[in-house]
Amino acid sequence: MFDNLSDKLNSVFKKLKGHGKLSEKNIDEGLREVRMALLEADAHYRVVKQLIADIRARAIGQEVLESLTPAQQVIKIVNEELTALMGSEKEALNLSGAMPQAVMLVGLQGSGKTTTAGKLAVHLRKNGKKPYLVPLDVYRPAAIDQLKKLGEQLSVPVFDSSPEMDPVEIAQKARQKAPSEGCDTLVLDTAGRLHVDSELMNELSRIQKAIEPSDVLLIADAMTGQDAVNMAESFDQALDLGGIVLTKMDGDARGGAALSIKAVTGKPVKFIGVGEKTNALEEFHPDRMASRILGMGDMLSFIEKA
Amino acid sequence: GKTRKSLAGRLEQAFADKNVLDRQNMEEIEEALITADVGMDTTMKLIGRIEANAAQISGPEQLRTFLKQEMRKVFENVAQPAPVAETPHVVMVVGVNGVGKTTTIGKLAFQYRCQGAGVLIGAADTFRAAAVEQLTIWAQRADAAIVAHRENTDPAAVAFDTVEAGISRSIDRVIIDTAGRLHTKVNLMEQLKKIKRSIGKKLPGAPHEVLLVLDATTGQNALAQAKMFHEGIGVTGLILTKLDGTARGGIVVGICDAMKLPIHYIGVGEAMEDLQPFDHEAFIDALF
Ligand SMILES: Nc1nc2c(ncn2[C@@H]2O[C@H](COP(=O)(O)OP(=O)(O)OP(=O)(O)O)[C@@H](O)[C@H]2O)c(=O)[nH]1
Ligand SMILES: Nc1nc2c(ncn2[C@@H]2O[C@H](COP(=O)(O)OP(=O)(O)OP(=O)(O)O)[C@@H](O)[C@H]2O)c(=O)[nH]1
Ligand SMILES: [Mg+2]
Ligand SMILES: [Mg+2]
Numbered sequence: 001m002f003d004n005l006s007d008k009l010n011s012v013f014k015k016l017k018g019h020g021k022l023s024e025k026n027i028d029e030g031l032r033e034v035r036m037a038l039l040e041a042d043a044h045y046r047v048v049k050q051l052i053a054d055i056r057a058r059a060i061g062q063e064v065l066e067s068l069t070p071a072q073q074v075i076k077i078v079n080e081e082l083t084a085l086m087g088s089e090k091e092a093l094n095l096s097g098a099m100p101q102a103v104m105l106v107g108l109q110g111s112g113k114t115t116t117a118g119k120l121a122v123h124l125r126k127n128g129k130k131p132y133l134v135p136l137d138v139y140r141p142a143a144i145d146q147l148k149k150l151g152e153q154l155s156v157p158v159f160d161s162s163p164e165m166d167p168v169e170i171a172q173k174a175r176q177k178a179p180s181e182g183c184d185t186l187v188l189d190t191a192g193r194l195h196v197d198s199e200l201m202n203e204l205s206r207i208q209k210a211i212e213p214s215d216v217l218l219i220a221d222a223m224t225g226q227d228a229v230n231m232a233e234s235f236d237q238a239l240d241l242g243g244i245v246l247t248k249m250d251g252d253a254r255g256g257a258a259l260s261i262k263a264v265t266g267k268p269v270k271f272i273g274v275g276e277k278t279n280a281l282e283e284f285h286p287d288r289m290a291s292r293i294l295g296m297g298d299m300l301s302f303i304e305k306a
Numbered sequence: 307g308k309t310r311k312s313l314a315g316r317l318e319q320a321f322a323d324k325n326v327l328d329r330q331n332m333e334e335i336e337e338a339l340i341t342a343d344v345g346m347d348t349t350m351k352l353i354g355r356i357e358a359n360a361a362q363i364s365g366p367e368q369l370r371t372f373l374k375q376e377m378r379k380v381f382e383n384v385a386q387p388a389p390v391a392e393t394p395h396v397v398m399v400v401g402v403n404g405v406g407k408t409t410t411i412g413k414l415a416f417q418y419r420c421q422g423a424g425v426l427i428g429a430a431d432t433f434r435a436a437a438v439e440q441l442t443i444w445a446q447r448a449d450a451a452i453v454a455h456r457e458n459t460d461p462a463a464v465a466f467d468t469v470e471a472g473i474s475r476s477i478d479r480v481i482i483d484t485a486g487r488l489h490t491k492v493n494l495m496e497q498l499k500k501i502k503r504s505i506g507k508k509l510p511g512a513p514h515e516v517l518l519v520l521d522a523t524t525g526q527n528a529l530a531q532a533k534m535f536h537e538g539i540g541v542t543g544l545i546l547t548k549l550d551g552t553a554r555g556g557i558v559v560g561i562c563d564a565m566k567l568p569i570h571y572i573g574v575g576e577a578m579e580d581l582q583p584f585d586h587e588a589f590i591d592a593l594f
Contacts, residue, residue: 036346039340039346040345040346040526041526042343042525042526042527044341045337045340045341108523108548108551109404109406109548109576110403110404110405110406110521111404112403112404114435139576140440140576141412141439141440141443141444142436142439142440142442142443143436143440145435145436145439145440146434146435146436146439146440147435148436149435149436150435153435194548194550194551194552195551195552196551196552221404221521221523221524223402223521223524223525223527223528224523224524224525225343225523225524225525225526225528225553225557226340226341226342226343226525226553227343227523227551227552227553227554228525230552231523231551231552248402248403248404248488250488250490250491251402251488251489251490251527252488252489252490252527252530253525253527254526254527256525257525276403276433276434276486
């Protein structure tokens with residue numbers, strides 16, 4: 001399929017010998033392959049349409065560089081556009097404002113919020129912070145236990161919530177209690193919810209209003225398909241997200257959802273989750289993500305040097 | 307609460323000013339199928355079928371009928387679920403992380419109980435924090451019995467003990483929960499094989515069913531999941547969860563086409579009652 005996107009492009013551009021200009025016709029043939037690759041990677045249909053139009057506009061009339069084949073030249077442009085869309089600046093957690101600060105984690109069911117809460121506690125501690133894990137999921141069976149166990153494993157204090165409590169109330173009480181626990185940063189683990197569930201989306205807004213977290217992270221599964229745009233747009237509209245964490249990147253998903261989410265929210269991907277263990281959290285690298293989406297890691301590092 | 311634009315609406319639009327299939331309305335069809343996660347390969351295949359039969363398609367109604375028929379063929383061509391012949395009937399539930407295995411087991415147990423069957427659940431996810439506690443709550447809700455060991459013990463031993471208890475207590479149905487694992491992790495897939503083997507060691511012929519849970523919000527990766535789990539341990543059927551959102555789970559069209567696996571149930575919420583038998587007519591209608 002498109003492990004061989006470069007092979008396909010090579011065959012498309014075979015006819016174009018020497019170092020002529022990229023013409024409309026040969027570009028369109030090549031871009032058809034690029035488009036397929038992006039759609040197979042789960043990038044959203046509309047996002048791909050716009051991207052291809054942008055790439056086309058940039059590529060037409062370009063001189064082919066001495067050091068590259070025309071296929072490589074097109075891939076170089078595609079890669080640059082993808083990387084630019086994904087955000088070239090590194091963005092850290094936002095931890096501004098009054099103490100204790102709070103980071104709120106939101107997302108669909110099973111996306112990895114609770115696990116990521118544990119991972120963030122480790123990350124915060126490494127950065128000299130004193131995290132306080134706060135379970136706000138009063139719905140899913142044993143969700144509170146799950147976070148408590150993670151806290152225990154990590155020796156990070158966990159607020160003692162119970163399923164009878166209201167999530168807003170839990171968050172407020174945890175904030176009051178944080179200083180006496182020696183904590184300066186709350187990590188709020190909310191229940192998974194569908195973006196179309198207005199009652200539960202409303203609950204998130206209430207938590208946000210009550211606590212005014214300095215960062216709100218959408219925890220999104222890297223395997224998400226076309227629905228990523230609907231989901232991300234709704235969460236961003238409700239909460240004005242501060243950033244994204246892409247989880248389950250340790251699998252073989254191409255992760256085109258990253259493109260979709262970035263395109264509709266404009267918010268930076270701040271971390272990626274690369275495993276189930278609490279140390280499996282990494283910084284996000286837009287260029288690596290671009291190669292992954294295109295399915296051509298090594299090829300790209302060669303082209304980037306050209 | 308489905309707010310998205312339907313495929314039917316798009317097809318109407320595609321044929322708005324003309325009653326022929328041209329490039330533009332083929333593109334509309336393509337968009338509709340792709341945005342339902344049907345995937346490039348299956349979409350191209352379907353479009354190829356439309357083009358080959360273009361002579362008999364002259365309006366949105368006919369196109370819809372034709373497309374539905376093509377998809378119906380896919381779901382009618384799958385294997386039939388095996389009958390429940392001996393007891394205990396052992397079902398093993400597998401899938402990648404967070405797709406809804408444990409929740410689905412709670413719902414399944416409840417259904418079996420409603421049919422009057424005795425149910426025993428094995429907590430063979432000994433890895434994830436509080437996985438056992440979560441399953442225990444579901445077992446209580448569904449009025450099923452549970453076998454659980456301590457965290458970080460051997461999941462194959464849990465499965466073995468559960469089947470053994472199922473036999474000695476004359477239980478009708480045994481369901482084994484397993485930890486979520488990505489299909490790319492060789493050691494974890496090996497562990498799954500070991501769990502399966504140990505079930506068969508206690509009861510030859512078991513597990514009678516290996517159900518793979520897929521999340522409807524997943525895109526093309528679900529195809530790789532289905533292939534790898536099937537290759538690894540032999541899946542007998544699928545369950546598609548989280549269809550209560552806006553994702554349409556179109557990827558199963560390609561999976562069923564390629565692998566001829568039946569979809570047994572769909573998950574439509576987080577409550578115990580939110581499990582329905584898969585009805586391909588309704589599923590196809592919802593795609594359109
Ligand atoms: N392989 C892998 N698994 C992950 C990653 N992040 C989370 N998981 C797993 O995904 C599953 C779901 O994770 P949770 O943290 O419980 O997800 P959640 O969003 O809190 O789920 P709900 O609270 O039910 O909405 C668990 O099996 C986790 O171990 C990751 O980066 N890689
Ligand atoms: N909306 C919706 N949520 C669901 C459905 N099925 C499961 N969930 C939710 O998805 C999340 C994950 O479900 P689990 O049953 O824990 O998933 P799992 O596959 O056992 O997860 P791991 O064991 O961590 O791999 C929970 O929040 C469930 O409530 C469904 O059909 N619809
Ligand atoms: Mg959780
Ligand atoms: Mg589970």
